[in-house]
Amino acid sequence: xxxxxxTRYRIGGMDCAACAGKIETAVRRIPGVSGASASAxxxxxxxxxxxxxxxxxEQALRPLGYTVAPADAAPVAHHDHDHDHDPDHDHDHDHxxxxxGDHNHAPxxxxxxxxxxxxxxxxxxxxxxxxxxxxxAAYSLGLVAPVLGHWAFLGALLVGLIPIARRALAGAFAGTxxxxxxxxxxxxxxxxxxxxxxxxxxxxxxxxVGELLEGVAASRARASIQGLSALVPKTALLVTxxxxxxxPATSLTIGAIVMVRPGDRIPADGQIVTGSSAIxxxxxxxxxxxxxxxxxxxxxxxxxxxxxxxTLRVTAAAADNTIARIVRLVEEAQESKAPTAxxxxxxxxxxxxxxxxxxxxxxxxxPLLLGQAWSEWVYKGLAILLIGCPCALVISxxxxxxxxxxxxxxxxxxxxxxxxxxxxxxxxxxALDKTGTLTLGKPLVTDILATTGAEADVLRLAAAxxxxxxxPLALAILSRxxxxxxxxxxxTDAAAIPGKGVAGQVAGQSILLxxxxxxxxxxxxxxxxxxRLDGFAAAGKSVSVLLADDQLIGALALRDEPRPDxxxxxxxxxxxxxxxxxxxxxxxxxxxxxxxxxxxxVRAGLLPADKQAIVxxxxxxxxxxxxxxxxxxxxxxxxxxxxxxxxxxxxxxxxETADAAILHGRLADIAGMIGLSQAAMANIWQNIAVALGLxxxxxxxxxxxxxxxxxxxxxxxxxxxxxxxNAMRLLGWRPR
Numbered sequence: 001x002x003x004x005x006x007t008r009y010r011i012g013g014m015d016c017a018a019c020a021g022k023i024e025t026a027v028r029r030i031p032g033v034s035g036a037s038a039s040a041x042x043x044x045x046x047x048x049x050x051x052x053x054x055x056x057x058e059q060a061l062r063p064l065g066y067t068v069a070p071a072d073a074a075p076v077a078h079h080d081h082d083h084d085h086d087p088d089h090d091h092d093h094d095h096x097x098x099x100x101g102d103h104n105h106a107p108x109x110x111x112x113x114x115x116x117x118x119x120x121x122x123x124x125x126x127x128x129x130x131x132x133x134x135x136x137a138a139y140s141l142g143l144v145a146p147v148l149g150h151w152a153f154l155g156a157l158l159v160g161l162i163p164i165a166r167r168a169l170a171g172a173f174a175g176t177x178x179x180x181x182x183x184x185x186x187x188x189x190x191x192x193x194x195x196x197x198x199x200x201x202x203x204x205x206x207x208x209v210g211e212l213l214e215g216v217a218a219s220r221a222r223a224s225i226q227g228l229s230a231l232v233p234k235t236a237l238l239v240t241x242x243x244x245x246x247x248p249a250t251s252l253t254i255g256a257i258v259m260v261r262p263g264d265r266i267p268a269d270g271q272i273v274t275g276s277s278a279i280x281x282x283x284x285x286x287x288x289x290x291x292x293x294x295x296x297x298x299x300x301x302x303x304x305x306x307x308x309x310x311t312l313r314v315t316a317a318a319a320d321n322t323i324a325r326i327v328r329l330v331e332e333a334q335e336s337k338a339p340t341a342x343x344x345x346x347x348x349x350x351x352x353x354x355x356x357x358x359x360x361x362x363x364x365x366x367p368l369l370l371g372q373a374w375s376e377w378v379y380k381g382l383a384i385l386l387i388g389c390p391c392a393l394v395i396s397x398x399x400x401x402x403x404x405x406x407x408x409x410x411x412x413x414x415x416x417x418x419x420x421x422x423x424x425x426x427x428x429x430x431a432l433d434k435t436g437t438l439t440l441g442k443p444l445v446t447d448i449l450a451t452t453g454a455e456a457d458v459l460r461l462a463a464a465x466x467x468x469x470x471x472p473l474a475l476a477i478l479s480r481x482x483x484x485x486x487x488x489x490x491x492t493d494a495a496a497i498p499g500k501g502v503a504g505q506v507a508g509q510s511i512l513l514x515x516x517x518x519x520x521x522x523x524x525x526x527x528x529x530x531x532r533l534d535g536f537a538a539a540g541k542s543v544s545v546l547l548a549d550d551q552l553i554g555a556l557a558l559r560d561e562p563r564p565d566x567x568x569x570x571x572x573x574x575x576x577x578x579x580x581x582x583x584x585x586x587x588x589x590x591x592x593x594x595x596x597x598x599x600x601x602v603r604a605g606l607l608p609a610d611k612q613a614i615v616x617x618x619x620x621x622x623x624x625x626x627x628x629x630x631x632x633x634x635x636x637x638x639x640x641x642x643x644x645x646x647x648x649x650x651x652x653x654x655x656e657t658a659d660a661a662i663l664h665g666r667l668a669d670i671a672g673m674i675g676l677s678q679a680a681m682a683n684i685w686q687n688i689a690v691a692l693g694l695x696x697x698x699x700x701x702x703x704x705x706x707x708x709x710x711x712x713x714x715x716x717x718x719x720x721x722x723x724x725x726n727a728m729r730l731l732g733w734r735p736r
Contacts, residue, residue, distance in 0.1 A: 020038035194375050516533050
């Protein structure tokens with residue numbers, strides 16, 4: 001039995017949801033295809049099929065004015081030159097010169113034109129210009145020789161109408177008889193029949209200009225996310241032994257060492273080997289201020305090294321770096337339709353035939369039943385066909401969602417589709433993991449007690465014993481010593497005491513760093529000192545007591561501290577009226593201490609299955625739950641939640657296990673993500689109101705005889721451009 005596969009293609013010339021619908025219908029009619037899903041916002045097509053070659057899909061889409069190429073082909077601009085197929089085929093639907101990050105063109109030789117061009121050099125722009133010049137010539141000829149005016153305008157009309165009618169006919173044969181091209185063709189031909197040739201030619205020109213503007217706006221939305229790809233430099237300085245040479249960034253392999261000079265963009269995801277520098281991460285994470293990165297820290301491709309020479313070890317190939325994953329994720333998200341978009345798609349499938357019926361009734365019933373003039377009411381019926389064009393309505397939702405997904409991605413907020421974006425605004429409860437989500441995920445030295453001498457002496461001796469250890473508490477002590485500029489002496493005979501601590505010799509003294517219980521076994525701890533240690537323990541801190549030759553020197557308290565922005569992030573969620581709760585596997589005392597600091601409810605000592613059960617419990621109470629975690633041990637709860645949000649630096653697990661990911665790991669970004677959802681849904685409803693409102697106004701004015709054909713198409717074109725431009729406003733969205 002032949003196995004069914006899913007193949008992803010890039011489509012050239014698709015810039016609205018109506019285009020996507022025609023493509024889906026045409027491809028589904030191909031034998032061997034069981035499903036097809038096209039996304040105008042991503043410029044892609046997914047096909048479920050059994051052994052259907054690219055050429056077969058190309059043959060189905062070429063007559064409709066679209067081109068197709070494999071999804072892994074390099075994104076390029078669309079061709080304008082001649083092809084090996086029908087020389088009479090017009091490419092006015094191929095938005096050639098737009099900045100089509102998602103569009104590819106595949107002529108017979110499979111060579112991709114790497115050149116790009118401005119929108120005014122596209123085939124669609126040339127057609128609109130030709131139609132406009134023909135209309136101007138017809139108007140001039142009509143002034144000079146009025147007897148030829150009708151024929152001149154008819155010629156001008158045909159310049160634009162023939163390509164439109166050909167697409168309408170191809171669409172009808174491909175299973176989409178009720179298309180925008182069909183409505184335009186019927187309206188234009190009907191106008192000629194009743195003697196409104198001049199107006200029909202004007203309507204066709206306005207339609208072509210509207211399509212051109214629609215394509216420009218759609219390509220801008222695509223370019224907004226594809227522009228991220230341009231952040232990664234084309235070349236890198238590869239270090240081999242004692243030599244450095246320039247190589248293509250795409251050739252870098254995992255483990256390669258590269259040098260990054262001040263002012264250069266980092267060419268690959270990597271880990272700093274040598275050097276310390278401030279990194280401008282704003283292109284990837286939206287972080288406004290440069291962040292200091294040191295040896296061992298991870299850095300992203302496309303970020304900017306601002307202050308010092310760095311060497312990096314590459315940790316991801318070009319196809320899998322953070323930028324590439326973000327672009328891939330957003331493209332796939334744009335292919336996922338939101339519930340509102342799916343509803344409008346279903347609605348428009350009945351809407352367009354309904355418009356034809358209403359137009360026919362308006363044209364026929366008044367003359368038949370009331371004896372009205374046929375020419376007047378046929379004219380009004382044709383105008384209603386133009387008013388009813390569904391373009392503005394159909395594009396209202398996907399354009400806004402595409403812009404919102406792109407805006408979020410450019411600020412480190414990654415959402416897997418319109419359904420996630422739409423659902424976020426309904427969240428009522430946010431359940432958060434502790435370690436790595438509410439806290440930094442690593443212990444820090446929070447308190448130093450010195451019974452004799454200075455605190456620096458306690459830190460110095462403790463750091464001497466811990467040098468060379470990879471234990472998290474040891475690393476925390478060494479990090480604090482480095483931050484405080486403490487000189488660390490050499491220790492000899494350093495060794496761990498299982499279950500108790502570590503011992504060694506420093507400058508001839510026997511030094512012990514022990515747990516409070518182990519220290520109490522060796523010496524009597526002063527009551528006030530013991531009380532301080534109990535206070536640290538009650539606050540969820542780990543405590544180590546320092547002894548020198550069995551004399552009490554001091555103690556250090558360590559804890560995985562809340563993120564610096566944790567309180568502000570939780571306050572932002574509460575300001576939205578959301579309930580917050582901590583779900584953690586950590587011990588109850590530590591969790592309660594952190595929870596008290598941050599002011600949120602705590603459930604501690606949980607296994608992954610327990611977290612999932614609590615999420616289910618909250619949902620059974622009617623809560624819409626967002627679960628925030630690291631995407632690994634929280635996987636069951638992330639999957640159970642209405643929305644799973646992964647925190648962290650763009651790891652594969654974070655991007656693949658949750659519905660959304662916060663690249664920069666800021667808690668405040670959770671509220672920002674919900675704010676983006678609210679802004680997107682408000683934008684969608686604004687677009688729907690504009691699209692339907694203008695149609696309602698012009699429907700009434702047309703029936704009353706106030707407006708005619710060209711205002712009708714201007715209203716439709718204007719509504720399409722308005723909703724697209726309104727959606728594009730979301731590209732400039734910023735979290736509060």
